[in-house]
Amino acid sequence: MAFTSAAVAGALLSFNRSDDAGADNHFDVIIIGGSYGGLSAAMALGRSLRRVLIIDGGKPCNRSTPHSHNFLTRDGEAPGAIADKGRAQVLHYKTVQLMEDIAVKGSRSGALFAITTLSGKTFTGKKLLFATGLKDFMPPVAGFSDCWGVSILHCPYCHGYEVKGKKTGILANGEAAVHYAQLVTNLTTDLTIYTNEAATFTPEQQQLLARNNVRIVAGKVKALIHQQGHLEKIVLEDGASYPLHALYNRPAYEQHCHIPAELGCEFTDQGLIKVSSTQQTTIPGVYACGDNSSMRSIATAVYTGSMAGSGINMDLCAATFHSK
DSSP states (O other), X not given: OOOOSHHHXXXXXXXXXXXXXXXXXXXXXXXXXXXXXXXHHHHHHHTTTOOEEEEEOSOOTTTTOSOOOSSTXXXXXXXXXXXXXXXXXXXXXXXXXXXXXXXXXXXXXXXXXXXXXXXXXXXXXXXXXXXXXXXXXXXXXXXXXXXXXXXXXXXXXXXXXXXTXXXXXXXXXXXHHHHHHHHHTTTOSOXXXXXXXXXXXXXXXXXXXXXXXXXXXXXXXXXXXXETTEEXXXXXXXXXXXXXXXXXXXXXXXXXXXXXXXXXXXXXXXXXXXXXXXXXXXXTTEEEOGGGTSOSSHHHHHHHHHHHHHHHHHHHHHHXXXXX
């Protein structure tokens, strides 16, 4: 998603001109990732007079979703519109700069971090914040990618209300499917689990699902039939098909950016970056916020970004205060 607002375009133009003129490439904080988490952190830092560089590639993970929900004051708006407004507000703070590029290399030298971008530019900062999100891997099922974010959903809180009462499926197996089912049965009484392989439920899980009128259909899924991303039915490899209007699935994922791992950051068993209550990773001076380290939602990204920004500023203030 390219940056669209006039304020953002102006900031990018200003940044590129100053860079061409050989301006100082050193910042208090370098934020990699300019979506909700990164912007939220940048606002806290900009309001604290910190010199901040945001490096963003313009491809947020929710770019295929037409509407965002469960975010106060912006319920139902397009995700891109929310981000555009956020960028314009953040860039109101003159110490914050935005660069459309991709960070490809990171290193540490003494008290400073260096980030090199795909375009070949190198910047240094006292602190790093990764707001880089996750990269999803779509299952190899015909039609899945076309429906992702439209009628194939990952979060009942973000999108479940819009498909309440509809014929709904869960593409999962075992404990993951049971976890989804206990949330989704609150939204619809017409729920089927499609395992996409041999079912792996324990007898106790099968009984629990049956008591809640959740059906189980085992077998490999061949295709998802849809109209412009809106599901109509699911087709199995054995030829069986079932009407369907919404499907929940949590695809496999990996970190969108490899630099935190290269710097030595530790990860949870779920593949998320380990962070403290102030969003600092296991590497001093390196922070993470948003989807790469927490539950996936705009509200969570904004909250963790704000925590990261305030935590980074507190560290910088303390270092200056105690050095005198």
